[in-house]
Amino acid sequence: MDHPAYHGPISKQRCEELLGKKGRDGTYLIRDSETIQGALCLCVYKKKVVYTYRILQTHTGNFTLQASTGVEEKFFKTLKELIRHYKKKNQGLATHLCRSLKRKTLPDQPLQRAEPVVPNEDNDYENVDCSGDYVVVLPD
DSSP: OOOTTBOOSOOHHHHHHHHHHHOOTTEEEEEEOSSSTTOEEEEEEETTEEEEEEEEEOTTSOEEEEOSTTSOOOEESSHHHHHHHHTSSSSSSSSOOOEEOOOOOOTTOOOOOOOOOOOOTTOOOSSOOOSSOOOOOOOO
16 A cells, blocks of 8 residues: 555554544544455544544445445545545545645555455465475375
8 A cells, every 4th residue: 555644554543643643623544444354444533533434445446435324435546536535525524634644654664554364264284385296185
């Protein structure tokens, strides 16, 4: 994820701390969802409250934001397009996006999206060297 407002796998609590320190309405950041694998959260600050909106990516690669009930679902080719759209007023968010809270990273360490470790269900072997020949296992 290459967006200056993307903070990676930070917790909701850490997100609220970061936005609360800034304390300006319309300040936002993007983080990984803690509950839905592969989803992102757009978190925006307004009047000492952090509002969280889920960003989903479709199978075609487009991004959509789950806003308030009754707001028409819109699709965007890039995350930057989505952000640009929600910087406009009256788009279904608690407040429009004004300024991003940029992440702080060391120059030599780009932020990587956390990928959960998922065991391969097709392979229940441990420490198997898969670089060589195949082994055929016959039934008893």
